[in-house]
Amino acid sequence: MDDATRPDQVREEIEVALEGHNADYVEIRLDDTASNRIVYRGRELEEIGRTRSSGGNVRALVKGGWGFVSFNDLSGLRERVAEAVGQARHVGSESSALAELDPIVDSVIPGRVKDPRTIPLATKKALLDHYNETMLSVPGVTSTNITYWDGHKRVTFANSEGSYIEQERIDVVSRLAATARKNGDMQQASSSLGALNDFSYVETLEESARQLGEKAVALLAAPYAKGGTYTVVLDPVLAGVFCHEAFGHLSESDFVYENDRMKEIMVLGRQFGQKHLNIVDGAAVPDLRGSFKYDDEGVPATKTDLIRDGILVGRLHSRETAGKMGEPVTGNARALDYRFPPIVRMTNTYIEPGDTPFDDLIADIEEGVYACDWYGGTTSMEMFTFSAGEAYMIRNGKVAELVRPVKLTGNLFTTLMNIDSLGNDMGFNQGGGCGKGGQMPLPVSNGSPHIRIRDCVVGER
């Protein structure tokens, strides 16, 4: 099947393939992605290229056991279904439990602010050339990295219950990094950004590029923070990463549904934070990297309250985890591409703003750390770490000297309780890609106001 194949012909082939499968549930998902990639390292453009990736998969459920077959060659779908059903039958020995879902037939083509496919490669390259030159022109910057990627993805989903959904999306992501080097010491400042269905932001990165260059150079002269326990204030970008790592992953029900002890820990009604803390996830929040209309099981996107007034009130589900736990579906089953089955993932995850102005957040901190932006983050559920891209000491209620990037770590259960003040602002970080079960980078966003955390462990690099 390709562009020349009529959509109704594709649909007929899929529907025929799904007939008489002899399983509790079967789904077929096809996707087709066309992408552009541009990479710079220093003054040299390292790579420019186009990629077309298309393929499909069949997932089958028999007596609680799953079979999954993925392929590039889309002919013989019926045989693929038989293969997946055969695998599922091999595994299944208990009972299947998928949350109920009414069949949906829909076709979703999102509105586009600025479609990167309408921008000539020459224009994209000229923009990036300029940003690269901007970073390199800062005295002291010795090298740079730029990675730009845009991808247009078309997904067709059908299941044995009668759903048939076509969806399209366009992702634009970029990472700019400047490196400064002096006497064998090397520091880097970087910024990862992204947008859904819109190229526009890529056109306005000049100021950001210059600042990255200056920051990398400034870091060479900056001291390391002294490791230890501090009151920390996180900017909205880093607080968003914290929200994703420290709490978001724990709310993914596939870590919970087969694990009685995790069920005890994650019992609804448990207090996780102070009364001002509210955390939400939802692909139904529009126009962010984690937004969509249907997830990869054909479940409509929702907005799920995870923590409300400090209390655990919800969690993220696939149809299987919702079915096994007897809770409503949330539309959080997502797959990176056709090579993978959908698993429970976050979408747009954020802490709702409070009412404290920034100056008041830091006013009574004698010695603390103000940490901004991010390198990355990871979690073990109980413990999390995330690294700031930029950090300053807070002294006597004021933001003081720049220090080298720090790493923050803590125990989820105590740290959420230690968030004692929430800013009255809000920001979203759209440049990240989430990884889980070998599926990375999945487009997500996370957001937060400035937040203050008491007693947070800070590592010095």
Place this chain on the structure above:
Amino acid sequence: MRDEGDASLVEIDSILTAAKRAGAQQAEVYSVRTEETPVRFEANRLKEVSSRETSGAALRVIVNGRIGFASSTRPDDVAELVEAAVETAPFGPEARLDFPSNGEAAEVDVFDTDVESMPVDTMIETGRSLIDDVLQVETQLLCDAYVRRAVATVTVANSNGGLFAYRGSGYSAWLHGTLIKGTDMLFVGDGDASCGSQLDLAAARASIAGQLERSRGMAAVRTAEMPVIFTPLGVAGALTMPLVMAFSGRMVHQGQSPLVGKLGEQLYEKSLSLWDDATLGTRAGSRPFDDEGVPSRRTALIENGVVRNFLYDLQTAGIAGTSSTGNGERSLAAQPSISTANLVLSTGSSRFDEMVSDVREGLVVEELMGAGQGNVLGGDFSGNVLLGYKIENGEIVGRVKDVIVAGNVHEALARVTLGSEGRWVGGTLFTPPLMFERLSVSAKA
């Protein structure tokens, strides 16, 4: 077996011909087809059996001295592939390479028919017995496990007459166990990977049993500089990436490696040597040639503490005025980049228990969480000790939590004690335990 999908030799030939006709001075097709069967266990039970086929071709062209690139999972659509590659070339980097004509490939065993023909039931049995064995050590453990076999056909062909093709196989098994008490979570895990059907799962079992044994109690840590011992798992997770990055010829050429200008200098402990070796029989990273057709070899990175070589692919070698070390590695969607195959770190003379008994107050690190974040380029590593133990007066006294260990790998390896008991970790790194006299340890006050 079907053979659509990856580019057949006829298709490769027609792609190369079409590329030349479209104006390419040189052209190269990289074609790969992978068939993979993962078996997955969740919460001690068999959960999913899958099969994955991935195939496609990537085309590099040199047009007017510049490199264009395109790849597709539909290589039968020759016109689209060639057009996309040629279209990108005017914007591409200046070509500093010639695609190699036929040369000698390394003699290395990377295909095992026993892997190709392995029944799914055997894989299920392997996973189940690994879980059962570990459950005997700790009945409350919840285990996720996977057992995976894969067979790949790789072909690299170019317009200079170079044609390189081989089949490789891969077999791996891994177990992750979780033990929850209250809100305390303990994570253990280990496994093995190989080109062949024989895995050293006895070592993985012993390692996991040791992790469980040493984690029975908890121990407190204070913020200080102290001796830290990294087990082979700890070395693999926290130290390898920031170290090896500095040896990338690309990083060196761009001034992004702290090793710029340090070739021939002794920067590391005198007993420390490190090689990259793609020619080791059945090791998971081995191959007869790299993804550009350059023969595999053994390259010394560090010899007796001295910085010996950097690693190169064709384009980077051309830029730097040297030759490729056969370290060009690629996926379908991107052009080759420099990557190691199998890393081998030299062993020393100290037994692990001797190292421990020498420490009055210190840590053993099995896994640092988040170690790959931060200023990795400069060699910094730091992470939360996801699995690690406290040493007091020469004995391991319990597991630690809420602790960050941080350092710089280049500084740390200048004074390191190498353990005598080396092992393969994850199939592509051979390392002994390493002991550092003083690393920064930050603990919850």
